Amino acid sequence: MSVPPDQPPTTRIPAAGRSIPPEPADQPPALQPAQPVYAATPAPDTAPPQPTAVPARAATRPAIAAGPYWAGVVATALVAALIGVAGTVIFESILDVDLVTQDPFGTDSTMGAYVVGGVATAVVAGALLYALVLSTPKPRAFFGWIMGLGTLVVALLPLTWTDDTETALCSGLVNLLIGIAVWSLLAGVLSRTARMVPAT
Numbered sequence: 001m002s003v004p005p006d007q008p009p010t011t012r013i014p015a016a017g018r019s020i021p022p023e024p025a026d027q028p029p030a031l032q033p034a035q036p037v038y039a040a041t042p043a044p045d046t047a048p049p050q051p052t053a054v055p056a057r058a059a060t061r062p063a064i065a066a067g068p069y070w071a072g073v074v075a076t077a078l079v080a081a082l083i084g085v086a087g088t089v090i091f092e093s094i095l096d097v098d099l100v101t102q103d104p105f106g107t108d109s110t111m112g113a114y115v116v117g118g119v120a121t122a123v124v125a126g127a128l129l130y131a132l133v134l135s136t137p138k139p140r141a142f143f144g145w146i147m148g149l150g151t152l153v154v155a156l157l158p159l160t161w162t163d164d165t166e167t168a169l170c171s172g173l174v175n176l177l178i179g180i181a182v183w184s185l186l187a188g189v190l191s192r193t194a195r196m197v198p199a200t
Contacts, residue, residue, distance in 0.1 A: 060196040062133050072189030073126035077119040079185060080178050084114025087174035099171045100162045114174065122182050129186055133194060140187065151179030 088111040091097040101113040105120075125147065132139035158171035 060198055062139075063195055063197045064130060064133055064190075065193045065195070069130065069189060069193040070126070072193065073122060073186070076126065076182055076185040076189065077122035079181050080118030080122045081115040083178050083181055084118045084174065085111055087177065088114055091170045091174070095170075097170050098164075098167050099174065100158050100164075100167050101171065102161070114178075118178050118182075121178060122186075125182050125186055126189075129190060133190065140190070143187070144183070147179065147183040151176060151183065154179060 099110050103113040105116045129143050155172040155176040158168040
């Protein structure tokens, strides 16, 4: 048996007036560009922020521990009385300067007038401060102004009671020391006994 020789590839002969496009060669499929992959992001929260609730402040009122406060007033009165005693001893017994005082309580002595006057000043000032704390918005400010002006007045009053300048100045100095002592001591007593309590 004879093997026929290899035949050349057949070609198509176009008919008259027609052209046959060449057959496309085998090509791999075109690669599509890779599409980027985006991670899913949560939608923004467009809801308006909710206002936070502010806790209401409980109503309070000032109060004073009555027992310690009045004990402080009594101690202040004792200090004021001792200032009067010390002033009388220093000026009249040591420096030989007569003091001039008003004696509305009828003590018939300079020392007695200063002692009773100092005690009365402390008690009245303590009652005034107690009332200011319970009734006014700024009791310390009001008490400071009242005590400051009152102390100034009682320090200057002896100048109207006598024509002796030395006697008037020494008497006014004792009055000034009593007023300052009462003022400062009661302010300290208030700072240790006053507090804020819930309003009822």
